[in-house]
Amino acid sequence: MATAEHKHPNYMAIFWSLAILTVIEIAVIYMPFARFTIGVLLCALALGKAALVAMYFMHLRFETRTLGMVAVTPLAIATLLVFLLLPDGFAVAKKTEIKKAAATAPAKP
Amino acid sequence: MSQSASVHSAVEPAETPLTPESWGKLGMWMFLAGDAVGFGVLLASYGGMRATSADWPIPFDVLGINLTALMTFLLICSSVTMVKALEWLGKGDRAKCTMFLLFTALGGAVFVSLQAYEWAHLIHRGLHINGNPWGASLFGTSFFIITGFHGLHVTGGVVYLLSIVRYVANRPEATASYNAVEIVGLYWHFVDLVWIMVFTFMYLL
Numbered sequence: 318m319a320t321a322e323h324k325h326p327n328y329m330a331i332f333w334s335l336a337i338l339t340v341i342e343i344a345v346i347y348m349p350f351a352r353f354t355i356g357v358l359l360c361a362l363a364l365g366k367a368a369l370v371a372m373y374f375m376h377l378r379f380e381t382r383t384l385g386m387v388a389v390t391p392l393a394i395a396t397l398l399v400f401l402l403l404p405d406g407f408a409v410a411k412k413t414e415i416k417k418a419a420a421t422a423p424a425k426p
Numbered sequence: 427m428s429q430s431a432s433v434h435s436a437v438e439p440a441e442t443p444l445t446p447e448s449w450g451k452l453g454m455w456m457f458l459a460g461d462a463v464g465f466g467v468l469l470a471s472y473g474g475m476r477a478t479s480a481d482w483p484i485p486f487d488v489l490g491i492n493l494t495a496l497m498t499f500l501l502i503c504s505s506v507t508m509v510k511a512l513e514w515l516g517k518g519d520r521a522k523c524t525m526f527l528l529f530t531a532l533g534g535a536v537f538v539s540l541q542a543y544e545w546a547h548l549i550h551r552g553l554h555i556n557g558n559p560w561g562a563s564l565f566g567t568s569f570f571i572i573t574g575f576h577g578l579h580v581t582g583g584v585v586y587l588l589s590i591v592r593y594v595a596n597r598p599e600a601t602a603s604y605n606a607v608e609i610v611g612l613y614w615h616f617v618d619l620v621w622i623m624v625f626t627f628m629y630l631l
Binding site: 325328329332335336339342343345346355356359360362363366367370371374375380381383384387388390391392394395396398399402403405406407409410413414 | 444455458462463465466467469470471473478479480486491495498499503505513611616619622623625631
């Protein structure tokens with residue numbers, strides 16, 4: 318019990334990793350990459366930083382595996398939700414486009 | 427002997443299988459998992475709205491990221507002072523623990539102040555909750571709701587930290603407040619973690 322509580326990781330190393338990853342994140346948006354590549358890189362970097370905070374600052378690494386699963390569930394739900402929302406959003410966007418086209422078409426001649 | 431041991435284990439409240447050393451920690455983890463769903467839903471709907479919008483502004487052109495990058499750094503620093511507070515308490519030094527808890531609270535307070543300054547600046551430039559000069563009106567709505575929700579968490583966290591400073595001060599035994607400090611730490615690091623996500627998805631992406 319007491320030994321588990323005093324298992325401290327090297328916090329300064331985690332701090333520097335987080336600081337460096339933040340600098341890389343900011344550098345990435347100025348890179349001459351495609352928007353999609355930048356998006357993927359930023360998501361990966363953000364997840365990496367979040368994992369560092371959860372694993373070492375929140376000591377998730379030293380907790381039971383089940384607690385880790387509890388912590389990861391919200392991320393899975395949110396990711397799923399993005400894909401649930403997209404079809405609906407695209408349908409609305411398409412409808413708006415059709416409406417706009419219909420509204421501008423008779424005004425042309 | 428064996429009988430007394432068995433009676434003892436039956437009378438003792440069952441320990442939590444997930445966080446054997448404390449129920450409070452499990453309680454905080456459950457709360458944070460729920461809270462994470464809240465933030466997850468907000469950010470996922472932000473992504474959904476943005477992906478399907480034709481005129482979503484490019485956030486880092488409009489919002490500017492210099493100040494926010496500083497705020498991110500500040501929050502990471504306050505996470506470090508938080509772990510230092512717990513580390514010192516583990517070594518039995520309550521004075522150092524209190525000092526680092528106060529540093530953490532100060533970091534949070536400065537963060538919220540900078541956010542207030544940023545909001546005032548953006549509102550002045552025309553970013554309102556119901557519209558903005560750059561494109562989709564939902565951009566302003568989601569910006570204020572998500573950063574506001576996070577800002578409220580930081581504000582609540584500062585109050586929470588200060589109450590734990592008092593808790594530590596009232597207990598002469600360092601071990602008596604170790605759990606409470608560890609739990610406030612969980613909350614504080616979670617707020618930092620959420621900001622990492624918000625900063626990436628709302629400012630950089």
